[in-house]
Amino acid sequence: MEVVICKDAAQVGAVAAAKVAQVARRVGPSVVLGVATGSSPLALYSELAALVAAGSIDLSHASAFALDEYVGLPQGHPESYAEVIRRTVTEPLGLDPSRVHVPDGFADDLALAAEQYEAAIAAAGGVDVQILGIGANGHIGFNEPTSSLSSRTRIKILTPRTRADNARFFDSPEQVPIHCLTQGLGTILDAREVVLVANGQSKADAVRAAVEGPLTAMVPASVLQLHRFATVVVDEAAAAGLTTGDFHAFIRDNKPEWQRY
Ligand code: F6R
DSSP states (O other), X not given: OEEEEESSHHHHHHHHHHHHHHHXXXXXXXXXXXXXOSSTTHHHHHHHHHHHHTTSSOOTTOEEEESEEEESSOTTOTTSHHHHHIIIIIHHHTOOGGGEEOOOTTOSOXXXXXXXXHHHHHHTTOXXXXXXXXXXXXXXXXXXXXXXXXXXXXXXXOOHHHHHHHGGGSSSGXXXXXXXXXXXXXXXXXXXXXXXXXXXXXXXXXXXXXXXXXXXTTSGGGGGGGOTTEEEEEETTTTTTOSOHHHHHHHHHTOOGGGOO
């Protein structure tokens, strides 16, 4: 796992976008992106949009797969992840909407929708680079503590903590749905590279547990310790709990040129 500690959230966005852009250039215009919602990746998406606008990366034939979707919101609800992804990813990056996929939280048969989502990812050839945020309780996607480390896309129930954290996007906490469809931890591990971004002191415990703690279903993000190509990009506040911070800074300062991005 590579851990990059940045001075602030803006630098987190720039460094993480550079990593995603490196994959996009290597794979080419048909790159398959895995995308997260929430506040953490917004700076990353803005930086990627700037790279597209500058002609520095070509996403003209790119596909994207979102991690998750609420169940129970009316179709077209501004906080449904289908809408959030359209506003924050599809439009700014100029992606073809027909190649952007979000789990169908509006389906009558949610279990079938979950299976079909897995099949669609496989049909696209798998995710080249998965962008992740992390919940204060260590979740990735909506894989809450005690999620199976080999889980696939399925229906889950959100914890009270996650519903409280996400209440800021809704008029009242009760409006945050209880159920969701989310890619599983096994699905996320199948991505060829993963880039996790986190900012702020509220994420410090989760980042420490994910990076330095034991591999445990109680901290779903700790499953990334099993991934061969996981990059964790955090600001100083989110890195504050790491006991290995100095080592990561030393690695950054001594990286060979060919490993830089
Ligand atoms: C959303 C998702 C979640 C968020 C996490 C952090 O698609 O996958 O795991 O990344 O809840 O959310 P923010 O970034 O809003 O703190």
